[in-house]
Amino acid sequence: MMLIRTCVLACLVGAAAFAASLDADMAGALDNSVDSDSLVISIKQIRPRKRQRLETETLLSVSTRSSGVSFSVKLDRGNKKIVFETQKEKKHLDVESLADTRMINSLVLVLDQRKPATEVQVYLDCILEGKLHLDFNLLHLFKKDPKFIVLRERRYIMELDSETSVQEILKRLKCDPHDQMLSQNTGEDEEEEDNLRTRESRGDIPIFHDCDDNLLVKTINKLIGVVNRLQEELEAQRTETNNLRQLLEQCDICKPGEGY
Secondary structure, three states, X not given: OHHHHHHHHHHHHHHHHOOEEEOHHHHHHHHHHOOOOXXXXXXXXXXXXXXXXXXXXXXXXXXXXXXXXEEEEEEEOOOOEEEEEEOOOEEEEEOOOOOOOOOEEEEEEXXXXXXXXXXXXXXXXXXXXXXXXXXXXXXXXXXXXXXXXXXXXXXXXXXXXXXOOHHXXXXXXXXXXXXXXXXXXXXXXXXXXXXXXXXXXOOOOOOOOOOOHHHHHHHHHHHHHHHHHHHHHHHHHHHHHHHHHHHHHOOOOOOOOOOO
């Protein structure tokens, strides 16, 4: 009992460091689904902090009640990285489109646990930004103590799904069908690149290098996604400018030659 109280107290102190709070519902959902082949964590409406800080922002932290094993997901806007961390390892995915002032409408993390090393796919605003392989399996990491303490930012909407396709999640998030197609094509390109690297490792198969069409298509798809986001941001700024102009036109004090 004393050990549990100490662990909870430590988690509360850690929560104060990144303005998070305990989430019993998320902990229960994780208890029920951690042994699934795949887990999907979706986070919506990640607003930039009003005060710019240099440290990373912890979106989610999961720990066990007795063993103290932990897993966390962090957002590093300054270095344009999404970080995955345990006590034994720290890995990150570079996301060039991640900016200090950018509003993230959705962040989807797909954890594939069918292999000894968990594979994580990262979708930012409906676009597949990439994937990485962790040195652990989340199921194996927590199987000895499947009673979780979950800390997370309450400012964001967070959901956990298991055995659900990523396309279904993207559809629920109301992603544009074109963006979903880009994500699917990009995922297929990365899978093909993995297969190519596997074939290149075999010395009995000659490889003739030519123009990398897959890389070209992937780059064009990402460029289209960036242009679409820029258009949305430009439209939002245009709307704000029009609203401000209307307010100024209706302001009697602001008119030349009137007021004081």
